[in-house]
Amino acid sequence: xxxxxxVSFKEIQELTDKYILGTYNRYPVAFRYGVGETLxxxxxxxxxxxxxxxxVTNLGHGEADIxxxxxxxxxRLFHTSNLYYSEEQAKLAETIVMNSFPSKVFFCxxxxxxxxxxxxxxxxxxxDRGIVSPVILALSSSFHGRSSAAMSMTGNNSIREGFGxxxxxxxxxxxxxxxxxxxxxxxxxxxxxxxxxxxxIGEGGIIPLTQEFVAMARKLTxxxxxxxxxxxxxxxMGRTGKMFCFEHFGFRPDAFTLAKALGSGFPIGALVVADDxxxxxxxxxxxxxxxxxxxxxxxxxxxxxxxxxRDYLDHTVNVSxxxxxxxxxxxxxxxxxxxxxxxxxxxxxxxxxxxRPIAEACLRNGLVINATANNVLRVMPPINIxxxxxxxxxxxxxxxLKEFK
Numbered sequence: 001x002x003x004x005x006x007v008s009f010k011e012i013q014e015l016t017d018k019y020i021l022g023t024y025n026r027y028p029v030a031f032r033y034g035v036g037e038t039l040x041x042x043x044x045x046x047x048x049x050x051x052x053x054x055x056v057t058n059l060g061h062g063e064a065d066i067x068x069x070x071x072x073x074x075x076r077l078f079h080t081s082n083l084y085y086s087e088e089q090a091k092l093a094e095t096i097v098m099n100s101f102p103s104k105v106f107f108c109x110x111x112x113x114x115x116x117x118x119x120x121x122x123x124x125x126x127x128d129r130g131i132v133s134p135v136i137l138a139l140s141s142s143f144h145g146r147s148s149a150a151m152s153m154t155g156n157n158s159i160r161e162g163f164g165x166x167x168x169x170x171x172x173x174x175x176x177x178x179x180x181x182x183x184x185x186x187x188x189x190x191x192x193x194x195x196x197x198x199x200x201i202g203e204g205g206i207i208p209l210t211q212e213f214v215a216m217a218r219k220l221t222x223x224x225x226x227x228x229x230x231x232x233x234x235x236x237m238g239r240t241g242k243m244f245c246f247e248h249f250g251f252r253p254d255a256f257t258l259a260k261a262l263g264s265g266f267p268i269g270a271l272v273v274a275d276d277x278x279x280x281x282x283x284x285x286x287x288x289x290x291x292x293x294x295x296x297x298x299x300x301x302x303x304x305x306x307x308x309x310r311d312y313l314d315h316t317v318n319v320s321x322x323x324x325x326x327x328x329x330x331x332x333x334x335x336x337x338x339x340x341x342x343x344x345x346x347x348x349x350x351x352x353x354x355x356r357p358i359a360e361a362c363l364r365n366g367l368v369i370n371a372t373a374n375n376v377l378r379v380m381p382p383i384n385i386x387x388x389x390x391x392x393x394x395x396x397x398x399x400x401l402k403e404f405k
Contacts, residue, residue, distance in 0.1 A: 009042045027363055034061025037385045037393075039368060048393040050369040050381045055202070055234040055346070058261035058307075060382035065306055066264050066299060073298035080294065082287065088297035095304045096272055099243050101252045104278040106271040107292030111233035111259035112145030114269035117286055118196060118229050118257050119149040121273060125227060125280045126193035133168075134193035137184055139175040141204030141373075144196065144231055153196055156204060175201060176213045185220045194227030194254070199245040202234040205373030206341060206348025214249050221254070227277065230256040233269075237261035238307050238383045240344035241317040248343065264303045268296040307383070316383040319390050320344045323379065326394050334401050338375075347379040349397075358404055367396040 007015075012030045031039045031047075037060050039047045052058060059066065073088070080086070093105040106117055119136065126134030138144070140155040151160055152167035160166060171188065174180040175197075185192065195217055201207040221228040230253040235245035239261065246253055254277055259269035269291075273281070290296075307313065324340065327349060331337040339350040351358065355371035362369045362377075370378040377397075381390060 007042070012042070027360065029363060036060045036062065037382050037389045045366070047363070047366050047368045048381070048389055048396065050367060050379050050393050050397075052261075052380050052382055053265060054260070054370065055239055055380050056260045057265050058237050058239060058383045059264055059303065059312075060384060063264065063306065066302055069298055069302040070266075070295070073295050077294045079290065081289065082292060086292065086294055086297065088294045088301065089292040092292075092297040092301045092304075095301060096258075096270065099304070099308075100256075100272060102275045103255075103272050104275065106273070106281065106286065106288075107297070108269040108271070108288045109267050109290050109296075110145075110269045111231075111257065112147050112150045112269075113288065113291070114233065114257035114259050114271050115144040115150045115153065115196070115231060116147050117271040117281070118231075118255060119153060120286055121255060121271065121277065121280055122193035122196070122227050122229065124285065125277060126191075128280060129225065131191055131193065133191060135169045135171060135188040135191045136193050137188070137195035138170060138172055139197050139201065140172045141175055141201050141207060142172075142196075142198060142231075143201075143203035144198075175204075175207060176210050178213055178216050181213065181216055181220065185224060189224050192221075192224050192226040194229055195221060196229040196231055198231045198233075198235065199248070200235050200240070200343060200346050202346075202378075203372055205350065205376040206346060206378055208341060208343055211249060215251075218251055218253075227254040229253055232256045233259045235343075235346060237303065238313050238316055238344075239346045239380070241313055241320060242344075243307070243313065245343070262303065263296055263300045266296055266299045268292075268300050310384070312384050316344050319381075319385060319387060320347070322387065323347060323390060323394065326391075327379070330394075330398050330401065334398075334405055336401055336405055342379070345379070345381055345383055345385075349377040349379060351375045351377065353404070358400060361403060362397060362400045365396050365400050367393055367400070369397065 009030050029041050032042050033040050037049050039049050097103050122136050138153040142155040144150045144153045152170045155172045173184045230246050236258045255273045262268050327340045338352050341348050355375050355377050359369050359371035
């Protein structure tokens with residue numbers, strides 16, 4: 001039995017419908033290969049990638065140094081387990097810590113697993129302090145994953161519906177609403193384990209948290225000895241023009257989670273815990289069979305090296321300035337655009353109508369873009385996208401929006 005790359009899109013679609021659970025609302029295309037910021041489908045049609053696999057392939061497709069590391073490490077070792085020490089894991093953890101704050105790292109395989117570990121960190125920290133029924137706070141429009149604990153911390157009802165009662169004592173506050181935040185801390189202060197938040201709410205519509213709201217969360221968690229945790233799964237690894245989004249606020253959380261772009265498309269996740277809380281998850285308290293395997297860590301280490309050695313963070317800021325100005329110009333000439341918001345190349349275009357049909361039209365016109373939160377388009381190209389390709393992609397978006405005007 002062999003795997004061929006000459007199967008038509010129709011055959012791929014038929015096999016998918018026949019053998020794969022229908023849990024995804026797929027767009028009508030199958031991509032065969034990618035080069036930089038460009039994807040090619042089964043008919044060799046090219047598309048500019050403004051989605052990056054949902055903020056995963058931040059370095060685009062076919063990055064030579066990532067591929068070389070994959071080949072080199074594949075020749076050496078894939079996996080031995082966490083029963084033994086690992087050079088690749090140790091070097092990656094050091095790199096994460098050196099680019100964040102004094103901390104320890106737990107490795108896993110996905111964003112959901114990283115947030116599951118964050119849930120356990122908050123709960124365990126609270127029970128260690130003698131709290132019998134610890135409370136975790138999260139934000140109303142949040143998305144933190146699809147496991148039981150991650151869903152319990154997800155405010156988006158469409159993710160939670162249909163699964164019965166989730167884990168207890170998780171309560172939600174309205175994002176960027178300081179009164180709602182203060183009221184929650186007043187109500188649960190002596191039971192609080194912590195609060196988890198995306199610094200830019202992703203699935204909920206690309207909503208950046210305000211400096212005032214996050215600063216208030218930092219103040220209140222400090223006063224209650226509870227944890228402030230950032231979900232950086234979409235915003236990390238240079239997406240906002242800094243390695244981690246929390247750097248924009250001028251202070252650090254007690255822990256943050258990573259995944260997606262950490263491995264440039266290879267599955268890996270991480271929970272990064274400040275030294276103050278590093279002993280909460282001790283030996284035997286948590287674990288992962290595949291987490292931190294040699295291959296995933298080697299690729300993630302190389303991802304850091306490429307971003308840091310090529311000034312891609314500054315490049316992201318420069319391209320973001322151009323993109324924001326261009327999008328705001330579109331807004332002035334097209335009333336279908338309601339608002340432009342975001343940081344770096346994590347940009348939301350809120351529309352006055354449903355966004356999915358427009359995303360489908362963009363796809364037909366050669367632009368891969370994501371529709372989310374019913375009426376928002378997400379602009380998330382590779383952080384190393386060229387100015388020319390950025391301009392070309394925005395032109396496709398502008399022309400497509402005119403079709404709906």
